[in-house]
Amino acid sequence: MALIDAYGRRINYLRLSVTDRCNMRCSYCMPAQGVEKLEHKEMLSYEELYRVAGACIAQGIEKIRVTGGEPLVRKGIVPFLERLARVPGLKELVLTTNGLQLEEMAQPLKRAGVARLNISLDSLRPEVFARITRGADLKRVLSGIEAAEKAGFANLKINMVVMRGVNDDEILDFAALSIEKPYTVRFIEYMPTLQDEGWNAQSMPGSEILARIAERYPLLPMVGAEMAGPARNFKIEGAAGAIGIITPVSGHFCESCNRIRVTAAGRMRGCLFSDQGVDLKPLLQSLDPYRLQEEIRRIVTHKPGRHHIAEPEAEKITVNMSRIGG
Numbered sequence: 001m002a003l004i005d006a007y008g009r010r011i012n013y014l015r016l017s018v019t020d021r022c023n024m025r026c027s028y029c030m031p032a033q034g035v036e037k038l039e040h041k042e043m044l045s046y047e048e049l050y051r052v053a054g055a056c057i058a059q060g061i062e063k064i065r066v067t068g069g070e071p072l073v074r075k076g077i078v079p080f081l082e083r084l085a086r087v088p089g090l091k092e093l094v095l096t097t098n099g100l101q102l103e104e105m106a107q108p109l110k111r112a113g114v115a116r117l118n119i120s121l122d123s124l125r126p127e128v129f130a131r132i133t134r135g136a137d138l139k140r141v142l143s144g145i146e147a148a149e150k151a152g153f154a155n156l157k158i159n160m161v162v163m164r165g166v167n168d169d170e171i172l173d174f175a176a177l178s179i180e181k182p183y184t185v186r187f188i189e190y191m192p193t194l195q196d197e198g199w200n201a202q203s204m205p206g207s208e209i210l211a212r213i214a215e216r217y218p219l220l221p222m223v224g225a226e227m228a229g230p231a232r233n234f235k236i237e238g239a240a241g242a243i244g245i246i247t248p249v250s251g252h253f254c255e256s257c258n259r260i261r262v263t264a265a266g267r268m269r270g271c272l273f274s275d276q277g278v279d280l281k282p283l284l285q286s287l288d289p290y291r292l293q294e295e296i297r298r299i300v301t302h303k304p305g306r307h308h309i310a311e312p313e314a315e316k317i318t319v320n321m322s323r324i325g326g
């Protein structure tokens with residue numbers, strides 16, 4: 001079965017946020033005081049998440065990315081992933097993490113059947129990293145990345161949100177990382193999810209990021225893989241890894257969007273930047289197993305064509321990234 005939306009886009013990728021809790025407080029993701037936490041009963045249980053994932057896979061989802069908050073802080077995550085990885089029809093189970101717990105968890109995640117990891121890392125300088133994350137220890141994340149490599153995770157992706165005046169002076173250092181290491185280092189435009197004053201001044205267009213890298217290193221364009229996310233990829237000649245640019249603000253990739261989301265509060269939504277969605281909890285109580293599948297199809301049918309975040313006259317909505325999962 002295939003899920004096709006009103007714009008003819010094939011939806012085969014689910015981003016599943018398993019918790020709103022996080023052991024970092026990145027400045028671009030949450031306000032300094034943090035965000036109001038969900039109560040445990042407001043979140044889906046693993047059993048419920050498993051049923052939602054199963055219903056999505058039965059409808060045509062082939063790739064699930066587990067995210068959060070920080071997915072690795074939820075107790076029992078490894079057995080849950082192990083069970084999820086075995087659902088027939090699921091081609092790829094992948095995870096996005098801040099890397100803080102990978103030193104201990106990389107091997108168990110590999111054994112559980114997680115195919116790939118994307119790791120967020122916004123600075124290679126301890127003080128800058130601590131400032132952006134409001135206190136996290138860079139060393140632990142770097143050891144976590146190493147542990148992931150040792151555990152056998154190939155094609156690690158490193159996600160860097162570029163912020164002008166904060167970490168843009170490290171763009172070339174991150175690009176150089178892709179020369180030595182077989183990682184795909186991805187530069188992400190800062191999105192106005194918090195509607196914070198001055199985000200526009202900090203958000204750096206992908207074209208400028210690319211130009212800075214291309215000035216120093218010749219870049220070769222690469223072809224995108226099937227079920228790939230939103231990045232455009234390049235390679236520095238002779239590099240072990242690759243470079244990706246994700247431009248949700250300056251050049252949105254909505255026309256090729258292939259995803260739906262489930263938030264930590266158990267809402268399925270069609271678009272990162274739209275409030276439209278459905279509360280899955282009552283559907284999971286229903287005795288009719290087809291109601292959940294019908295609602296998944298309805299969300300896909302009504303999926304918005306695109307976001308309008310870069311348009312000054314558009315309605316401004318605050319997007320709680322740690323609940324939605326990015």
Ligand SMILES: Nc1nc2c(ncn2[C@@H]2O[C@H](COP(=O)(O)OP(=O)(O)OP(=O)(O)O)[C@@H](O)[C@H]2O)c(=O)[nH]1
Pocket residue numbers: 065067096118157159188227228229230231246248257259272325326
């Ligand atoms: N605007 C927008 N941004 C997205 C979307 N999906 C992911 N992102 C952002 O892209 C960045 C990277 O996301 P990841 O969690 O690594 O997922 P991905 O890029 O889909 O990963 P791959 O499947 O490995 O390509 C994060 O900043 C996300 O918030 C999307 O559908 N719309």
Ligand SMILES: C[S@@+](CC[C@H](N)C(=O)[O-])C[C@H]1O[C@@H](n2cnc3c(N)ncnc32)[C@H](O)[C@@H]1O
Pocket residue numbers: 022028029067068069070071096097098118119120159161188189190191192193194321322325326
């Ligand atoms: C919400 S986090 C959840 C997973 C995990 N905690 C992590 O940080 O990788 C998922 C992704 O969203 C990205 N993100 C959060 N807020 C963002 C923003 N305002 N602009 C761009 N990317 C953002 C993060 O950099 C991260 O790569």
Ligand code: SF4
Pocket residue numbers: 022023024025026029030068069070098120321322
């Ligand atoms: S959810 Fe991810 S991006 Fe948000 S504060 Fe936590 S580590 Fe940072």
Ligand code: SF4
Pocket residue numbers: 252253254257258259270271272273304305306307
């Ligand atoms: S903003 Fe919405 S439509 Fe555009 S790529 Fe993201 S989820 Fe898809």
